[in-house]
Amino acid sequence: MHLSAKRIVVATGFLFLAIQLVPVNRSNPHVDPSRTIYATMPMPVEVKAAFERSCKNCHSNDTVWPWYSYVAPVSWVVAHDVHTARKTMNFSDWGAYSAHQKEDKLEEICEQVTKGDMPDRKYAIFHREARITPPERDAVCQWSDDSRQY
Numbered sequence: 001m002h003l004s005a006k007r008i009v010v011a012t013g014f015l016f017l018a019i020q021l022v023p024v025n026r027s028n029p030h031v032d033p034s035r036t037i038y039a040t041m042p043m044p045v046e047v048k049a050a051f052e053r054s055c056k057n058c059h060s061n062d063t064v065w066p067w068y069s070y071v072a073p074v075s076w077v078v079a080h081d082v083h084t085a086r087k088t089m090n091f092s093d094w095g096a097y098s099a100h101q102k103e104d105k106l107e108e109i110c111e112q113v114t115k116g117d118m119p120d121r122k123y124a125i126f127h128r129e130a131r132i133t134p135p136e137r138d139a140v141c142q143w144s145d146d147s148r149q150y
Helices: 003-019 045-054 074-088 091-096 099-115 121-126 134-148
Strands: none
Touching (some): 045 134, 074 121, 099 134
8 A cells, every 4th residue: 555545544544433432412302201292182092103213313412312313423413303303394393382372283294105205204214113004194194184183
């Protein structure tokens, strides 16, 4: 190996180690069980199971941070995606949403699942069990439609 190639390998290794020092917020804020989507809305068992398996890890404050969320630069992407998902819709804070916000979010849930945009494709690659089946999609949309009728 040439001296310049060795320097590139050493520099790349050093850079990889150095980026591990960049702080990443992987906190899970406190959850008040009385404010969760499960506590504030009736939900069929199959819909809850789909949410738990496919949505909760990003759209709640109960995120289970996988091993790769501790390795930069992947950790930056994972943390960004979780924080963005929580801001968009958080099952842990569902009780804090206004009736209008809930209506919009319920409509969006069905739309995102139907289009195949949720669960996020990057997430589904590593978590194949998170993929929503057509019967689960239909159950989620039926529940969403029925819940908007309240």
